[in-house]
Amino acid sequence: MNELLIKPSHELHELLNKKEVSSSELTKLFFERVESVENKVKAFVTLTKEEAIKKAKAVDEKISKGEKIGPLEGIPIGLKDNLCTRGIKTTCSSKILANYLPPYNATVIEKIIAAGAVPVGKTNLDEFAMGSSTENSGFFTTKNPWNLETVPGGSSGGSAACVAASEAVLSLGSDTGGSIRQPASFCGVVGLKPTYGRVSRFGLIAFASSLDQIGPLTKDVTDAAILMNIIAGYDPKDSTSANVAVPDYTKALTGDIKSLKIGVVSDLMGKGIDNAVKDAIKAAIKKLEELGAVIEEVSMPSFEYALPCYYIIAPAEASSNLARYDAVKFGHRTPDPQDLLSMYYNSRREGFGPEVKRRIMIGTYVLSAGYYDAYYLKAMQVRTLIKQDFEKAFAKYDVLVSPTSPSVAFKAGEKTGDPLSMYLSDIATIPVNMAGIPAISLPCGFSNGLPIGLQIMGKVFDEEAILKTAYAYEQATEWNKQRPNL
Ligand code: GLN
Numbered sequence: 001m002n003e004l005l006i007k008p009s010h011e012l013h014e015l016l017n018k019k020e021v022s023s024s025e026l027t028k029l030f031f032e033r034v035e036s037v038e039n040k041v042k043a044f045v046t047l048t049k050e051e052a053i054k055k056a057k058a059v060d061e062k063i064s065k066g067e068k069i070g071p072l073e074g075i076p077i078g079l080k081d082n083l084c085t086r087g088i089k090t091t092c093s094s095k096i097l098a099n100y101l102p103p104y105n106a107t108v109i110e111k112i113i114a115a116g117a118v119p120v121g122k123t124n125l126d127e128f129a130m131g132s133s134t135e136n137s138g139f140f141t142t143k144n145p146w147n148l149e150t151v152p153g154g155s156s157g158g159s160a161a162c163v164a165a166s167e168a169v170l171s172l173g174s175d176t177g178g179s180i181r182q183p184a185s186f187c188g189v190v191g192l193k194p195t196y197g198r199v200s201r202f203g204l205i206a207f208a209s210s211l212d213q214i215g216p217l218t219k220d221v222t223d224a225a226i227l228m229n230i231i232a233g234y235d236p237k238d239s240t241s242a243n244v245a246v247p248d249y250t251k252a253l254t255g256d257i258k259s260l261k262i263g264v265v266s267d268l269m270g271k272g273i274d275n276a277v278k279d280a281i282k283a284a285i286k287k288l289e290e291l292g293a294v295i296e297e298v299s300m301p302s303f304e305y306a307l308p309c310y311y312i313i314a315p316a317e318a319s320s321n322l323a324r325y326d327a328v329k330f331g332h333r334t335p336d337p338q339d340l341l342s343m344y345y346n347s348r349r350e351g352f353g354p355e356v357k358r359r360i361m362i363g364t365y366v367l368s369a370g371y372y373d374a375y376y377l378k379a380m381q382v383r384t385l386i387k388q389d390f391e392k393a394f395a396k397y398d399v400l401v402s403p404t405s406p407s408v409a410f411k412a413g414e415k416t417g418d419p420l421s422m423y424l425s426d427i428a429t430i431p432v433n434m435a436g437i438p439a440i441s442l443p444c445g446f447s448n449g450l451p452i453g454l455q456i457m458g459k460v461f462d463e464e465a466i467l468k469t470a471y472a473y474e475q476a477t478e479w480n481k482q483r484p485n486l
Contacts, residue, residue: 005033005166006483008219009075009226012169016063016074023056023063023074027118030076034120034167037486042142043152043162045081046089047121052076055118062116071226073116078162078171081122082129083214084203085109092205093137094127096331096351106203107238108172108214108231115230120168123158127353128322129179129207131155132425135416136355143412144186145484146450150409153183153425159217160187164484170218170227174204176211177310178404178429181441184217185404185453188443188482190470191217192224193429195461196436197242200235208317209240211310211433220480221442221471225249228463244461252464253471258292260469263397266297267304268428274407280445280452281403284473288401291472298393298400302385306431309386311423312366312379313434318356319363325351358419383434390435394459399469402428404441404453432457440466443479451482 004012004021015021031049038044059074079085082092084102086109091097105113112119126136134142134157142157144150145165152161156173160183163171173180175193184191192215199214206212216227229250234243264285269278289295327333327347334350337343352360366375393400405425415422432439437460444454454473458466474480 001166002029004029008223009072009169010222012075013071016069019063023059023118024053026074027052027056027076030120030168037165037167040143040148040486041145041161041165041167042140043078043123043158043165043167044121045091045093045124045139045158048088048119051088052118052120055116059116070115072230075117075170076120076168077112077117078120078123078159078168079109079112080125080156080159080171080173082125082174082205083109083172084205085122088122090122090205092128093125093139094351094353094356095138096325098332100330104203107200107235109203111230112172120162123156123162123171125158126155127356128205128318129155129174129176130318130355130359132178132182132422133415134158135412136353138353141412144409145486146188147409149411150450151186151412153186153409155179156183156217160184160189160191163187163189163217163219165486170216170223172214172231173217174212174214175433176208176314177433178426180215180217181404181429181439181453181455182425184441185451186409188451188484189217189219190221190224190440190442190480191215192228192440192463193432193438194228194232194463195438197240198438198461198463199231200238200241202235202237206321208314209321210317211314221467221474222250222253224440225253225467242461247464249463249467252468254468255472255475257288257469257472260293260399261397262288262293262295262469263298263393263400264295265303265400265402266299267301268402272406272424272427273403274447276447277403277407277452280447281401281454284444284454285401287476288469288473291476296397298397300389300393300431302382302389303431305382306386306434307423307427309379309382310430310434311362312375313383315359315363316367316376317363319360319367322356322360355419386431387435390437399465400457402455404428404455408447408450408452428455436460438463438466440470442470442474443482444477445479446482
């Protein structure tokens, strides 16, 4: 494989600047790679080759004129297919939106365009981002580049797989309960879920609005910081976007974590976590200690309730958000409706897959009169307890660590018949979304040839601390240099 295909964006940026490679050459190279591996990996729902070639040419002209280029200018990027792209199909991997052409760009897309990145295409996901394996995609399943019989994780499985398979340099995903971090962990790449409100959700097709966040999937921690610099920031178009100054995240990459206080979440190091995963996390913790961090165990008793609470709150919000797909304002319409009601019923019956229907039913139930207090309200109260557990811990520690996922990538088909066991994939990532804090997953080992991810969680708006910790660890290890042999 051409070694340009495995480089992170900051290295390619140098080469572009030195005119050792042009963006057009890079783009050609990445599309050749897509052609040779995409039939195995199936990371993309839509490829945007024409758009990409045009973009790359424009960047090359700029370089030839001697103009300065930004860090992502001319760099091939994958975009999760729940991010609205004007005039380019945005399907959410759902049949109901199979032909949807958004009339506007998501704010992050505007920012990516302004930054001059080259769009490779729109990546596959679990339908409406509901799932942990991309097996809930309404179109096809993405495969894990490390082992094609296993899943890439989800819901941003396409975004993680395209980076791992070198079909794009980096990508954007979204994370409601783990959908950036868990696929990053399964595919051996870096994935960061920013603080809720840090990145604009305008134009991100809504799943659970109080939990959704957009974030980067990259080959290394430096690239995650670079992509964060571009997408973070206040947006008046998103009422939950935070008007908080954005630092230069690359400045946090000092490599120095001496005296940093790290809490190891003991509740996520026991029952239900595979031994190989536990061993890799323990070794990572030891490495962090060698680097000068102060390590202690911390217990988060409310975590036990995070998963059941999430599966009340997320479906409740989803049932309300997905009401808009009525075949009138949006989406697939049944070909031959008998009357208005059958038009609604049949369009939604045909358009939504089984997991989405399950969530709409659960969500409608927990919000209904007589049940609202028992379920939704109760879950919101427990959500406060989770936040308080984090607040207490962060009064003592700078960052917290745990496994990202209880296991490495599982076999395709293994959990599709058992939604509960699928839901348990997110046991370590969901508490983070419930509290709105930032967290990163980065490679920290292998088991059976499959990558393991270390999760580092930080205080609200302190992405710098998690990037700093992750960078120090990455510099001291070689895990992120491993590439799948496709
Ligand atoms: N796997 C979780 C779910 O199915 C999280 C998905 C996500 O973060 N979008 O809800």
